[in-house]
Structures are given as C-alpha cells and as structure tokens.
Amino acid sequence: MAAQELANGISHSGHMYAMTRAGRDLTPAGELQETFDGMEQVKFMKRIAEMPDLSQVIRTLPRIKKHLLNPQNMRCAINATPQKISDSATQLESFIKDVAKNRKERKPVRANIIKVPLDLLDDSGPSRKLITEPYFQPCQMKTFFQMPFPVNFVSKSIRTVPFCHQDFASLCILARMMTAKFLHGEIREKGGAYGGGARMGGSGMFSFYSYR
Incomplete structure (x- = not known):
C-alpha cells in the first residue's frame, strides 16, 4: 500500500518530485532528500513490494x-x-531513559536540559558545528522519467545558500514574488501551462518548475 500510494502521488505532486530530483547532485542535503522523498524512494519501495522473500528486509530492521x-x-x-x-x-x-532501558545500557543516561531564551539564539556563534561531506562533488545532471500520464513535470535547480545563511529569507521572498508577479503570467497565462513558478528549498536549492 505504501509503494502504491507513493506511485499514485507522482501525478498529483510531480513538480515536487521534479524539483527534488533536479537538486540531487547539487548538495549533500539534496542527495539525501532525493533518497528519502524523491523518485529513488518510489523505486526503492516498489522493489520491496515486489520482493517474494522479505527476510533480508526483516534482518535489516534491527540494525x-x-x-x-x-x-x-x-x-x-x-x-x-x-x-x-x-x-x-x-x-x-x-x-530517553526508557530507550536506554530497552537497549540495556550499562551506564546511566541523563538528559541535559539547557534553557535558552529565544532572543539569544544565534546560528553564527563559534559553537555552531556544521556537518560536511568531504567526498560530495556537485555536478550537472539531466534526467528524464517516462510516466504513464499525459502531463510533463519539469524543473531546473540552482545551488544557492543553506537555510542558516543570512540571504536565505530573501531568496524565499524572491521565489514567492517571482512566482506571483512574473512566472505565473509568463508560464500559465501566456504559455498555456497548467502551472509554474519558483521555490526556495531548505537544502539550499532555488528551483524553477512548470507542468503542462
């Protein structure tokens, strides 16, 4: 049922799948998003649903x-x-203690609670640790999936800045304004498409999309 629901969702949210796929090779976060929420996840669930023997999947779950x-x-x-x-x-x-008890942890686990006022939250401090992927190399990529319905979903993504960057909010507003003030008129009203626009994603991608 999960695999079928994912497959059925492509026709309703094809532009989201297209944007996710377009950003796959631009950032490590984009690659993970495609793995967990994109076409790769649809194909993965389809493979599991078609397995005659699920013993390998069952062995993986405890890990x-x-x-x-x-x-x-x-x-x-x-x-x-x-x-x-x-x-x-x-x-x-x-x-957290219940989780540790189920794992039969030998040493006690205690939750360290730190109360921080909202006005003191700052991502730019020296204590901030960013996770990097040293082996990830951004590259250009073009992909085409043939689907059994008469709608084309197209997207082009550009690598910009992550959500903690000072320009992220401005790019979110820019995407909304471009969609409402320019792209909607050009793509839908003049071009005759079903819809189109721009979107700023949390993984650092500025994406254009259309479907017709």
Missing part, C-alpha cells in the same frame, strides 16, 4: 533500530513557554 534508538546520539530541542518547559523536559528525560 536500523540499533543505530537510531541510541540515547548517546540523541539531541533534542523543546520550544515551549516557561510554564511548560519543566514538564516537557521531565517527559523527554523519561523517554
């Missing part, structure tokens, strides 16, 4: 659980009012 449900690797953030933060922190600490 995924062991990697994900590790309290030593968990980092949590709670956004709440001062009146609710204490109760929320207690619930979070209880959850």
Whole structure:
C-alpha cells in the first residue's frame, strides 16, 4: 500500500518530485532528500513490494533500530513557554531513559536540559558545528522519467545558500514574488501551462518548475 500510494502521488505532486530530483547532485542535503522523498524512494519501495522473500528486509530492521534508538546520539530541542518547559523536559528525560532501558545500557543516561531564551539564539556563534561531506562533488545532471500520464513535470535547480545563511529569507521572498508577479503570467497565462513558478528549498536549492 505504501509503494502504491507513493506511485499514485507522482501525478498529483510531480513538480515536487521534479524539483527534488533536479537538486540531487547539487548538495549533500539534496542527495539525501532525493533518497528519502524523491523518485529513488518510489523505486526503492516498489522493489520491496515486489520482493517474494522479505527476510533480508526483516534482518535489516534491527540494525536500523540499533543505530537510531541510541540515547548517546540523541539531541533534542523543546520550544515551549516557561510554564511548560519543566514538564516537557521531565517527559523527554523519561523517554530517553526508557530507550536506554530497552537497549540495556550499562551506564546511566541523563538528559541535559539547557534553557535558552529565544532572543539569544544565534546560528553564527563559534559553537555552531556544521556537518560536511568531504567526498560530495556537485555536478550537472539531466534526467528524464517516462510516466504513464499525459502531463510533463519539469524543473531546473540552482545551488544557492543553506537555510542558516543570512540571504536565505530573501531568496524565499524572491521565489514567492517571482512566482506571483512574473512566472505565473509568463508560464500559465501566456504559455498555456497548467502551472509554474519558483521555490526556495531548505537544502539550499532555488528551483524553477512548470507542468503542462
């Protein structure tokens, strides 16, 4: 059912799949987004659905659980009012302890709760750690998927800046304004397409799209 729902969703959200695919080879985040939410995920789920023997999948699930449900690797953030933060922190600490108990951890695990006022949050400080992928090399890529419906979904993506950059908000506004003030008129009203526009994605891609 999950594989079928993903396949059926292409005709309704084809422009989103096209934008995700177009940014696949531009940033590491774009590559992950395509893997988990793009055409690669559709093909992956289709392969699993067609497997006559799921023993390999079943053997993989405990390995995924062991990697994900590790309290030593968990980092949590709670956004709440001062009146609710204490109760929320207690619930979070209880959850992490339950995870550790299920893993039969030998050393005790405690949730370190740090209260930070919203006006002090700053991504530019020296303590900020960015995850980089040293082996990822951006490259140009063109892809075509033949689909069994009479609509073409097209996208072109440009690598820009990540969401923590000071220009990210401006690019989001630019995409909205370009869509409403220029691209809609040129692509839909003059060009006769079903729709089109621009979008700024959180993985650092500025994407143009249309479908007709």
